[in-house]
Amino acid sequence: MSQPPATDDRHLKMRLRLKAGTGLLVMGPGRLEILRRIDANGSIAAAAREMGMSYRRAWTLVDATNRCFRQPLVESVAGGRRGGGARLTATGRQVLTTFDALNAKAAAAVTEERTLLEELLADPLPEPKDSGKT
């Protein structure tokens, strides 16, 4: 409580996506999060619930991500909670670990520029709106 909460609000966070040359989205923050939550929960349904997302939306996201790679990242498991669960494959774990490392390295490389941009931010910042992804 030694700092007003507004301070953290003004930190810039990096959100990183990887796209193929065709425009195909391969990895991004939402895909990373669902992989991590499937890994923690052993279930797409539980991951979806935690992310406030429908099962259908989560399944579609996992399916779209699976199709981007040679081997699927998530596979179903017979039995378990809710009559079957899901887990990361070896490829899934490798993609999760690699994209985590990529995010960490990118963030570490740009601290100087990030700080400079933070110093130029409006005070107070405007309210966030749903302004699209551009």
Place this chain on the structure above:
Amino acid sequence: MSQPPATDDRHLKMRLRLKAGTGLLVMGPGRLEILRRIDANGSIAAAAREMGMSYRRAWTLVDATNRCFRQPLVESVAGGRRGGGARLTATGRQVLTTFDALNAKAAAAVTEERTLLEELLADPLPEPKDSGKT
């Protein structure tokens, strides 16, 4: 023509956004591109046209970006083509230069991880779909 076109399609490109802690989008690929095109063209209308975007959409994007910073990034200029144009302010130029540097440093920091993920990609890749930004 010594390589089939598919090769370039499989290169992963990084798309980087900066968000404030409140969720406010501050900078991203579309915002960077419109700033660059306004700088090149001296006009929001010309920048919008080049990006296949309506003037209204471009203006809203510029306005939303301006509001994120202490000083506007784009200002209008009296006279000139189409009865007035637009140009980057000193802050606008600083943000453009800094975000360019940030993108370059981030990309350079992650070549190892990017290459590793490229090696795991499906061959052929699925067709890109409008699968949202996650």
